[in-house]
Amino acid sequence: GENVGLHLPTLSVQEGDNSIINCAYSNSASDYFIWYKQESGKGPQFIIDIRSNMDKRQGQRVTVLLNKTVKHLSLQIAATQPGDSAVYFCAESWRGAAGNKLTFGGGTRVLVKP
């Protein structure tokens, strides 16, 4: 979105390097986690997900790591490209009284330098 980048932590990465984006989640009962990518002027886009019974999941150029002990989630992007410049959000899901709930983190802006 246009000004959703205000107040966001920013990660500057050289093109071709690997990126690591971190996320601390809040609810120890969360059992499902998602990473989203949001490019300027667009809606969030699903990247990869992971369930709490796993600690690692790989996709195309992306890897998500989950550490339930410290409630930490990370997204690794291999060989970062200019098209990876965006805001990245993590989200956690848990089973609430009214059904499954989903809460988003604040986001991290990734800037890829050529």
Added chain:
Amino acid sequence: EAQVTQNPRYLITVTGKKLTVTCSQNMNHEYMSWYRQDPGLGLRQIYYSMNVEVTDKGDVPEGYKVSRKEKRNFPLILESPSPNQTSLYFCASSLSPPGLSSYEQYFGPGTRLTVT
């Protein structure tokens, strides 16, 4: 093309003038949500719908209404908009609720609403 569409994309209105933001998906998804996105606060869920005629409040439902009369449409209604509802709004849909199988949530392009 599988997509979620929202209209309008941009809207400037005045306090108290009722408005509706439409949302439509062509993927036969059962689960639909509305979110607002504000700087420093991230995405917050307003309302969600598990299926036709089944809706429930999210985290910030005050001042909003929704309806789900058809599977594909999930309009967001602001009966009496106020300036604190100035925000970027996203509609989203998925085959199932978060945490269940086949959960991949598709977002619309967003609606920028300004209430003066």
